[in-house]
Amino acid sequence: MLRVAFTLGLALLALAAPAHAETLRLRYEASVLGVVTLGEARYEIATTPTRFAVRANLQTSGLARLFDQTEISASSSGLVLGAGLAWTRYDLSHAYAGKFRRVQLNRVGTIVSAQIAPLYGDMGDPPASIAQQSSSYDPLTGLLALGRQIGVARGCAGSVLIFDGRGHYRLAVAPKGQGQFDSGGYVGPALNCELRYEPIAGFDMPDRANIPVTDAWFALPERSGFAAPLRLTAPTPLGDARLELRGYERMD
Numbered sequence: 001m002l003r004v005a006f007t008l009g010l011a012l013l014a015l016a017a018p019a020h021a022e023t024l025r026l027r028y029e030a031s032v033l034g035v036v037t038l039g040e041a042r043y044e045i046a047t048t049p050t051r052f053a054v055r056a057n058l059q060t061s062g063l064a065r066l067f068d069q070t071e072i073s074a075s076s077s078g079l080v081l082g083a084g085l086a087w088t089r090y091d092l093s094h095a096y097a098g099k100f101r102r103v104q105l106n107r108v109g110t111i112v113s114a115q116i117a118p119l120y121g122d123m124g125d126p127p128a129s130i131a132q133q134s135s136s137y138d139p140l141t142g143l144l145a146l147g148r149q150i151g152v153a154r155g156c157a158g159s160v161l162i163f164d165g166r167g168h169y170r171l172a173v174a175p176k177g178q179g180q181f182d183s184g185g186y187v188g189p190a191l192n193c194e195l196r197y198e199p200i201a202g203f204d205m206p207d208r209a210n211i212p213v214t215d216a217w218f219a220l221p222e223r224s225g226f227a228a229p230l231r232l233t234a235p236t237p238l239g240d241a242r243l244e245l246r247g248y249e250r251m252d
Contacts (some may be wrong), residue, residue, distance in 0.1 A: 003133040006094070020045050020231065021048045022046070022225075022250070022252055023045070023046045023047075023148075023250075023251045023252075024043075024044070024045045024046075024226065024246075024250050025042075025043070025044050025243075025247065026039065026042070026043040026045075026228055026229075026245065026247065026249075027041070027042050027043075027184070027245070027246045027247030027249075028041040028042075028043075028069045028229075028244070028245055028246060029041075029243070029244055029250075030240050030241070030243050031241070031244070032210045032236065032238050032239055032240070032242070033196050033238070033239040034243045037061055037104075039058060039059055039061050040059060040246075041057070041058040041144075041243065042056065042058075042248065043054075043055070043056045043058045045144060045226065047144075047205075047226075048080070050079065051077070051078055051079055051080060052077065052085060052141075053076070053077060054075065054077070054140040054144055055074070055077070056072070056073070056074045056075070056140060057073045058071070058073075059072070060072040062153045065191035068072055069095075069096070069097070070094075071094075072092065072093070072094050073092070074090070074091065074092040074093070075089075075091050075101040076138050076139075076141050077088045077089050078141060079140065085141055085145050085148075086107065087137060087138050087141040088107050088108070089106055090103075090106075090138035090139070090140065090141070091104050091105075092165070096199070101116070101118060102116070103115075103116050103165040105163075105165060107134075107138075110134040111134065112130075112133040114165055116165055120213065122204075123166055123202055124167065124201060124203045124204060125203075125204065125205070127201060127202055128163055128167070128168035128200075128202040130165070131145060132168045132200065133163045135159040135161055136162050136163035136168060137160055137163075138162070138164070139162055139164050142161075142171060143229075144226065145160050145217065146158055146159070146171055146173070147226045147227045147228060148227070150191065150193070150218050151225045151226050154173035154220060155175060156173045156174055156176065156191055156192075156194070157175070157217075158173055159174075163202075167199065167201075167202040167203055167207075168199075168200045168201040168225065169198055169199045169200055169203075170197075170200060171195065171196070172191040172196045172198065173195050173196075173216065173234040174193065174196075175192075175193060175194075176192040176193055176194050176221070177192040179192065181217060181219070181230050181231075182229070183230070183231075183245060184244065184245030184246045184248050185246075185247055186219055186230060186248040188219065189219075189220040190217050190230055191218045191219075191220050191227065192215070192217055193214070193216045193217070194214075194215070195214040195216040196213055196214075199211070212234045212235045212236070214234040215233040215234070216231070216232050217230040217232075218230060228248070229243075229245075230244065231243070231244045
């Protein structure tokens, strides 16, 4: 669940560049059945008219930490080029079950190079091609790009392709409704979307099966801009798993 939450949170190009510097800090809590806390995720998104940077941290907490001591930290940075985003660097450190892996992706033009230690045992069937890697965002830039698409459209419209060092997948949203949201420091209008996670390459067959559709709420910004995720809910064998906003701070 934590990996799914991080991926989905992560784990959001026709975009309008901000006219000024802006930093958004978000804090989320992951839980199952609405009562059992699984972990916490924090994101910081900083944008200027020419550059962007995203940082994320996730770790298990509460009872979940007795069984799964997962800690993830990641960062991404790149350029704002008019109506688009061009990521240049992605760095992820993942500690789990007494193991550790670091994934570093660098992008120069359309060429993506990867440093992964330790290497994956396999790269999925089929593995992500060079063309698929070069046409994708890293996971954190994908979060930013999808959120900006939703903000520009002021509706649940948009999709992004993502490469995380092994998996190549699509995140896409479709409309369900809208309403008011009052939680975690955000009070205001919100969009209710259907969020789909669609594996394309770099996965094993079991990873492709039984992927639930996520019920997602996004902030509806006053001006065209990033629509922050507010709540993600997905069914699991143990009951509904939820990633919900617990802190929202915007600084201009």
